[in-house]
Amino acid sequence: MTLLPSWVTSANSADTDFPLNNLPYGVFSTDDLSPRCGVAIGDMILDMARAEEEGLVNLNDEALFDVPFWNEVMELGPDTWSSLRARLTEILAEGSPDQAAAAPLLIARADAELHLPFLVSEYTDFYAGRQHAENMGSILRGGPELPANWLHIPIGYNGRASSVVVSGTPITRPLGQIKAPDADAPSFGPSKRLDIELEMGAVVGMGSEFGQPITTEQADEMIFGYVLLNDWSARDIQGWEYQPLGPFQGKAFGTSISPWIVTKEALEPFRTEVPERSKELLPYLAETKPGLYDIDLEVLMRPEGAAKASSIAKTNYSRMYYSAAQQLTHHAVGGCGMNPGDLLGSGTISGPTRAEYGSLMELSWAGREPFTLETGETRGFLEDGDTMTLRGAARGDGYRVGFGDCTGQIQPAVKFP
Amino acid sequence: MTLLPSWVTSANSADTDFPLNNLPYGVFSTDDLSPRCGVAIGDMILDMARAEEEGLVNLNDEALFDVPFWNEVMELGPDTWSSLRARLTEILAEGSPDQAAAAPLLIARADAELHLPFLVSEYTDFYAGRQHAENMGSILRGGPELPANWLHIPIGYNGRASSVVVSGTPITRPLGQIKAPDADAPSFGPSKRLDIELEMGAVVGMGSEFGQPITTEQADEMIFGYVLLNDWSARDIQGWEYQPLGPFQGKAFGTSISPWIVTKEALEPFRTEVPERSKELLPYLAETKPGLYDIDLEVLMRPEGAAKASSIAKTNYSRMYYSAAQQLTHHAVGGCGMNPGDLLGSGTISGPTRAEYGSLMELSWAGREPFTLETGETRGFLEDGDTMTLRGAARGDGYRVGFGDCTGQIQPAVKFP
Known part of the structure; x- marks a missing residue:
């Protein structure tokens, strides 16, 4: 086009x-x-x-x-x-x-x-990037093996809609429980391992009925459009809390989205297939048309006072293993009613090389291998004053369908009590 | 009084x-x-x-x-x-x-x-019953040891507000992915291990600001009242999906609440202490007044066509290890903004003997030891047509402060696709 x-x-x-x-x-x-x-x-x-x-x-x-x-x-x-x-x-x-x-x-x-371009009804975050899931396995569990269900289920968890904010909103470093691996007991204080997650957000435009399953065709029809999404994460809070019931306060202090909803129709020329299936999916997740989009994505970091923002990662939305329509189908197929304004985070988008990793956890390998910015500074996790920006665009012939920046600056933790 | x-x-x-x-x-x-x-x-x-x-x-x-x-x-x-x-x-x-x-x-x-007595803004479910957590450990992991964080954190996860319904609303048996322990791959179909969870729900009446921590005193002030809550659960769907990111579709097909919000003020004469702490809590979770209430609770089951409902469990809200104010404090302390209409499920309430267990999973020990109703029928999990009722009341001198029934009947699964 x-x-x-x-x-x-x-x-x-x-x-x-x-x-x-x-x-x-x-x-x-x-x-x-x-x-x-x-x-x-x-x-x-x-x-x-x-x-x-x-x-x-x-x-x-x-x-x-x-x-x-x-x-x-x-x-x-x-x-x-x-x-x-x-x-x-x-x-x-x-x-x-x-x-x-x-x-x-x-x-x-x-x-x-x-x-914020819409009232966020409820927010769900998925975990549909294979490279990211493998990297997290390697970092946290010593090997890239995927969880047993990963190739069958678009794994997701419910997030907190009240923490979704528009690009530009400052993000305050959260307080919470943290436990060092060698400590006897947890302590309470500011997160020291503050991170981002590069994601796309799908905006549900049309609801589904409580108690009624939906197909992937219906799910695709229900999607109104897409935004960029930064699922800010406190890795130390998350690490101590997430067993057995999943991420909670490590993900509840801010989720930034880009200010413009790019409609599904605008993205239609850029539809692309999901990657090859390693295991056959159950029929309810089969898609009748390509479910992903060819959208180039970039993460930029700018320490406070730095002359310029440094590009720290570039990847593409088509790296995902599951589409938003598959995620939405799985979300609703058991009878969970969906509503206009529901927001679905894709999960962190990471490609196969370190240059394509969509979180600092992966880029610095849990802080063990800090990376260097174009300005010479190094980073493991986020420092106060750092500004993070996500960018994304589908590229046509002589034009781009872009999302506008999704940005946020880290504020120091609140003094409490 | x-x-x-x-x-x-x-x-x-x-x-x-x-x-x-x-x-x-x-x-x-x-x-x-x-x-x-x-x-x-x-x-x-x-x-x-x-x-x-x-x-x-x-x-x-x-x-x-x-x-x-x-x-x-x-x-x-x-x-x-x-x-x-x-x-x-x-x-x-x-x-x-x-x-x-x-x-x-x-x-x-x-x-x-x-x-429904209020618009449910967001729904969070906790896991604050110690006996329940120990029972689930014994059933699922072979021993009653609590997760390492359990005595430090009021563990919770975000649920789905759109699935919260008023007492009397039918509950449709959900479809979902299920994998038998000896199967190579999951299958898709109706849940066969449908369960209830006896809980109290705390209704947040006053919000907190995004980015701002709160104290337990503030949290207690923010609570408007309480309801009975049945967190219907599909144990087979939940068992296959919940690692690593927690319960999702196993909990998203219905959460019933009783129709009347009993105000915190009405419950004030029944305040009671949380049980003795096994480990000292971090100061942000310390309470300045008793955080639980002496509320008798009962679960009744009535198969379709049965002459009467059978009482299958009796326990008390004071069995919980964490109060709603502690849960709310933990929820908001990292800066997660709370809103009027947020609903917090206490977690399943189980006392120390089987007669006090608040789920069928525990009452039938994962279906391995079916229990017998007063009408002679036996049950492991829920059958289509079963009606479940929760009751609760605080008992004063010559009067009771009751909640009204929280009830729901199981409908057969939808044919799909």
């Missing part, structure tokens, strides 16, 4: 995350405008509340866009999602008869503050 | 769950009335929407009770909770000048349908 030209000239650059081919959905405010729905186009944001008010967009009789979340649009279902995207493409295309009406509704992105 | 007499005569019986000393909060509807807030008193429900409309209760300028949830009242905080309770006690007390105005606002409980 090639670039679709827009009359918003900044959208026609090969470097923008937001060409007309993308049209991702976010929530923004300015000094004058209360938080509301917007669509990114080049360096601008189309004010959807005003577009609706002016009659440029009219999905149904209710006002949908003068609210600080996209959940109400999600609830209208895939046909409406398609109509909306088609209408927005029409309005913003080069030569559009709507240009004169729409141009005054554009806000410079530089002047806007971005908010 | 002794019975507080009410002009609602059924509230003065020693057998009612709902004397004036209780005044629990629920949501009800009738053929004529849409779902709204109500207060149980004897065999009746006080229609709070009408009580507000008539000016009998006036918490603030906004209408609070003509909605199908108590979350808005919770958000007003503990001082308002106290004022409301004091005012309701005044209205419903024997000799109240408000009797004439309030009497027409009473609905017979027998004519009402009960709904």
Whole structure:
């Protein structure tokens, strides 16, 4: 596919995350405008509340866009999602008869503050990156053998929706119980092994009924779009708490997402197959179309005061073993009702070489082999003041469908009690 | 404490769950009335929407009770909770000048349908019953040794809020992945080891700030009240999925709660100490007042068509090792923001003898030693059509503060695909 030209000239650059081919959905405010729905186009944001008010967009009789979340649009279902995207493409295309009406509704992105694009109903995190799972096995259990269920189940656990924050929100180093391997008893204090996890987040747009299983086709239809997701992790808290019932407070102090929901439709040209199956999956997890996307991903780190951010890892979403549709199917197949606004973290995305590892745990091999930044500093885990940024984009012919940065800076732990 | 007499005569019986000393909060509807807030008193429900409309209760300028949830009242905080309770006690007390105005606002409980009393924001389940943890160790790992962290951490995991349902809602036997110990690969189908867990649920009424730790005193203040909670569990699905990241679909097909929130204030006379500590807790978990309550609990089972329900276990909430305030403190101390409507399951409550075990897994020792009902039938796990009921009450002098039944009947698995 090639670039679709827009009359918003900044959208026609090969470097923008937001060409007309993308049209991702976010929530923004300015000094004058209360938080509301917007669509990114080049360096601008189309004010959807005003577009609706002016009659440029009219999905149904209710006002949908003068609210600080996209959940109400999600609830209208895939046909409406398609109509909306088609209408927005029409309005913003080069030569559009709507240009004169729409141009005054554009806000410079530089002047806007971005908010969480949707109300997170519940948050689930998966563990679907094979290289990551093997690396964690090697680091924590002495060998890369996968858990016995791993090749059969898209393993996941429920996370904490209240900890999901938009890119730019500071992350406070958490307090918690920590036990050194040679200590008799745990102590309480700030995490010393603070980490990131490079993930994609799938946004569930349409719910499923309590008590009713779903197929992978239904699951794929239910997905509204994708965001970048950083599942901040306190490895020392997690290590002491996670047996036998899984991660809890080691993962509950912050999960950052990028501010724009890139729609499934925008990503459609970049669909790609999951890797070859090592063991045959049970039929309920079989997919009828490629479930992953070819999305380049990058992790950057910038210590406080550093002249520049250093790239520390580059990989691709297609490294995952399970797709979001498979994860969602497994999540709902036992009768767990899903709701619009549910967020599914893919699990940490790591490729086969160290340059592709999506967490500091792997990049520094649990701190035993610190890595060096372009600025000369070394790191095992995160220091106070470090800023971490995730970037991602699918690359078309002369354009990219990007996600915008997903960033967060570490704040020192709170003094307590 | 002794019975507080009410002009609602059924509230003065020693057998009612709902004397004036209780005044629990629920949501009800009738053929004529849409779902709204109500207060149980004897065999009746006080229609709070009408009580507000008539000016009998006036918490603030906004209408609070003509909605199908108590979350808005919770958000007003503990001082308002106290004022409301004091005012309701005044209205419903024997000799109240408000009797004439309030009497027409009473609905017979027998004519009402009960709904979830609050919007469940997020649901967390704990594992704070020592006997239960030891039993599960013996059954699953061959010995009663507790996990290394158990005496230090109130172990918990995030559950699924969308699966929380009100008492009376049917529970469909879930489908999922199951692997027999001697099988090479898992299969997909209905759970064959369906179980219950007898728990109490603490309802968080007041939130905490993202990034900010809380003390046990603050945690106790944040709790609005308690319900009975049945954490339905599919042991075969859970057994195959739970390593390494904890329970997921084995716990996601239904969690039943009793329809009335019994307030913390109503339970105040029944506060009791946690059991003796085997290991000293870290200071952040220390409590300044007794954190548990003396609440008698009972589990009943009724096969489909059986003449009567059989009592299969009796125990007491005071068997728990950790209080809800300790659990909530641990949950929030790393900066996880808590919200009004968050629900915390205590963990399965089991006492020291088999007659006090709070799950079928323990009562039938993983199905190896089926137990016999009063009607002569035997059970290892749940059969389709079985109805399970939890009951609970704190016992005062000539009165009880009860919770109402928490019940659910097992429906056959859905045919799928």
